[in-house]
Amino acid sequence: MLALYYSPGLASLVPHMMLREAGAAFELRFIDRDNDAHKGEEYRKLNPNGRIPLLVDGDLVVFETAAIALHIADKFPASGLAPAVGSPERAEFYKWMIHLTNTPQPEYRAWFYPHEHVIDQTAAATVKEAAGQRLNGMFDLISEQLGDKTWLLGDQFSAADLFLFMLIRWSRNMPRPARTIPNLNALVERVLARPAVQETLKVEGLAAPFI
Template sequence: MLALYYFPGNASLFPHMMLREIGAAFELRLVDRDQNVQKSPEYLKLNPNGRIPVLVDDDLVLFETAAIGLHLVDKFPEAGLAPAVGTKERAQFYKWMVHLTNTPQAEYRAWFYPYEHADDEAAVPSVKRAAERRLNHMFDVISEQLGDKTWLLGEQFSAADLFLTMLIRWGRGMPRPPGTIPNLHALAERVLARPAVQKTFEIEGIKAPFI
């Protein structure tokens, strides 16, 4: 039995969208961040980092957002959320999954929680501005790589497009939201039009504006 530990709009949004795209039976288990449940002893047994999400797949307990996504594309290859193993297209898929998790997803930590990156409170605004500059550059690079393609992998929709859309959504409060970049906006809108994604947002209670 699959179970996803989640909080609305968090990094769990990505595997939640995936599970609904796949059509697999799964259980959603809310981790109430408002009550700091992700730091509870019970949750730390699942993820010692105290972060969301966690996927439980029978006796497998898995944390790290990208790892959960890669596990799901392997477990449900018939869903077509990644190209076939061993192909050049699969290598490109790996590239995007690693890039998205290591680059913009990681950088958002400094944008949302700049106080974690400064010993001096007076330095916090500077940390946030620097993170903003780096994120702007990262999304510009992604936009250049995407070009006029429909999806990150060209004509094939993949889990990487779900991942990117979540990251675009996270930046909606930035001075220059990544969703204002025309081709990123268009990709996100195509993702948001998918019935499985719409159902995910409905279940999580996420309201417009989505990006």
């Protein structure tokens, strides 16, 4: 049995949506982040980094959101969450997954937790502002590359769209939410229309309005 350690709205949202898209049998294990359960000894035995999410698949323990997402896509190939291995489309999928996890996602750490990036706490506001500006530029570039395509891979929906959906959602309280960009908002609406996504949001208690 698969077990996903999660906290509502965090990076665990991607594998949670993917597991429901795949129709997988899995167990959700809530991590009370507000009470620092992710920093506790029991959780750190599984993930020494103390970060969420974590996936347990039998004797296999996987952490890092993108790694979990790729494992789920490979474990459930019939789900269509990723193109066929070895295809040009698969390379495009890898490109987007690595870009999203390596480029915009880390900037949110600086946006939400600027105090972690400074020694002089009076500089935290500047760190946050700079991260917000970088995120704006990143979403502009993603918008340009998406263009008028339905999904990041063109006509084919993939886990990369779920990943982008999550990152767009995280910007909802920023001065310029990514969803104000028309084609990114259109992609969000398409993702929101998927039953598996709606079920995930319901289970995690992420109620409307989305932004």
